[in-house]
Amino acid sequence: MDFTYKARAADGRIVEGVLSGSGQDDVVGQLRRQGLFPIKIEISAARAAKRAAPSSGGSSLMHWINMHRSIPLRDMVIFFRQLSAMINAGVTLGNALDILSEQTRSVRLAESIRQVRAGIDSGHSFSEGMRGRSEFSTLMVAMIAAGEEGGVLDKSIERLAIFLDKQDELRKKIVSAVTYPTAVILFALVILYILVTVVMPKFSKVFEGMNVELPAMTVAVFKFSNWMTNFWYIPAVTILLIMLIIGWMNKNKTTRPIVDSAKIRLPLVGDIVFKGIMARSNRTLSSLVESGVPILRALEMTAEVSDNAVIAKGYETMRDAARKGGSLGDTAKNIKAFPIMISHMMKVGEETGRLEEMLSKVADWFETELEEKIKQLTSILEPLLIIFVGGIVAIVALAIFTPIVTAIQEMM
Numbered sequence: 001m002d003f004t005y006k007a008r009a010a011d012g013r014i015v016e017g018v019l020s021g022s023g024q025d026d027v028v029g030q031l032r033r034q035g036l037f038p039i040k041i042e043i044s045a046a047r048a049a050k051r052a053a054p055s056s057g058g059s060s061l062m063h064w065i066n067m068h069r070s071i072p073l074r075d076m077v078i079f080f081r082q083l084s085a086m087i088n089a090g091v092t093l094g095n096a097l098d099i100l101s102e103q104t105r106s107v108r109l110a111e112s113i114r115q116v117r118a119g120i121d122s123g124h125s126f127s128e129g130m131r132g133r134s135e136f137s138t139l140m141v142a143m144i145a146a147g148e149e150g151g152v153l154d155k156s157i158e159r160l161a162i163f164l165d166k167q168d169e170l171r172k173k174i175v176s177a178v179t180y181p182t183a184v185i186l187f188a189l190v191i192l193y194i195l196v197t198v199v200m201p202k203f204s205k206v207f208e209g210m211n212v213e214l215p216a217m218t219v220a221v222f223k224f225s226n227w228m229t230n231f232w233y234i235p236a237v238t239i240l241l242i243m244l245i246i247g248w249m250n251k252n253k254t255t256r257p258i259v260d261s262a263k264i265r266l267p268l269v270g271d272i273v274f275k276g277i278m279a280r281s282n283r284t285l286s287s288l289v290e291s292g293v294p295i296l297r298a299l300e301m302t303a304e305v306s307d308n309a310v311i312a313k314g315y316e317t318m319r320d321a322a323r324k325g326g327s328l329g330d331t332a333k334n335i336k337a338f339p340i341m342i343s344h345m346m347k348v349g350e351e352t353g354r355l356e357e358m359l360s361k362v363a364d365w366f367e368t369e370l371e372e373k374i375k376q377l378t379s380i381l382e383p384l385l386i387i388f389v390g391g392i393v394a395i396v397a398l399a400i401f402t403p404i405v406t407a408i409q410e411m412m
Contacts, residue, residue, distance in 0.1 A: 200225035286359035
């Protein structure tokens with residue numbers, strides 16, 4: 001990729017030219033190795049013209065699909081990290097956005113960056129350009145706006161990148177905890193379905209002509225096989241209805257607290273869900289406070305991103321208490337959903353003026369605990385799932401081979 005640049009030499013001379021590089025960071029590195037300080041770096045005119053060229057009819061459909069895809073969190077992390085690095089290197093915000101709109105993998109994010117850049121050209125601030133766009137959450141906008149107001153935009157962007165990176169790592173940990181057991185259970189269910197609807201009916205016909213008294217277990221398995229073959233839609237519809245009911249309850253304001261309360265109390269996985277929520281919410285509150293977002297707004301936004309009505313209610317209670325001048329630590333102590341450690345750490349943070357640091361430590365602790373819980377769950381589930389799958393195969397095998405062995409013995 002070619003970039004045009006303007007840089008200042010050690011003797012004060014202004015130097016202009018074109019450099020090829022994998023990205024803006026690469027060009028900055030080349031200039032600094034030459035003893036030049038970059039002032040302005042832009043994508044070359046030829047590259048920009050190529051980007052602006054209209055797409056063909058065939059690619060228009062792909063463009064529409066890409067524009068409606070969700071933006072991976074990892075892409076957001078990379079965007080804000082690179083933006084922070086460029087601004088720290090002396091690149092202007094506008095130039096940095098131009099370069100990143102070309103580099104990002106996500107078509108939707110690239111278009112959003114271009115729209116934000118256009119807003120800046122129209123006289124709006126960075127946060128104003130982001131506001132109202134679904135690609136950028138209210139939390140992102142608030143952290144950027146706080147940085148602009150405090151004159152520390154580069155620091156706010158860096159904090160936002162670190163925060164999103166932590167969130168991405170947390171999400172990966174939770175996904176890893178459920179992927180293996182889910183895959184094994186689905187595999188076991190598929191095997192069970194094939195056995196009872198394909199294999200068992202064939203053996204049933206064989207046993208009918210053998211005039212052998214079938215064991216109770218074999219009879220039970222054949223009855224279950226016959227029922228599944230003829231009425232497979234009953235469990236399918238039942239599962240679908242349960243999912244629809246849970247989905248409706250999760251969206252209904254009256255019933256959602258019931259579902260969210262059940263999520264954090266489920267056996268085995270409930271503790272993982274709870275620790276994941278607490279790690280995310282405390283990290284969010286810490287990042288917002290550190291960025292200079294007012295505490296009332298920070299608590300309100302933390303409640304929104306917690307994604308759990310029970311936990312959100314706790315942060316809303318803290319917000320109401322803070323509005324009246326109450327202590328966050330004392331209020332947290334009376335919230336049943338919050339561990340007592342949160343109350344102690346908040347109180348220390350308030351007394352020492354290091355609330356964001358204490359909240360960050362709380363988030364670190366929950367993330368460590370979450371990782372340990374995931375390891376424990378994996379160590380427990382692995383043998384249980386092996387026993388579960390092996391048990392299914394063993395029951396079917398016994399149901400089939402017991403009558404065969406009995407028939408052979410009678411013939412002898």
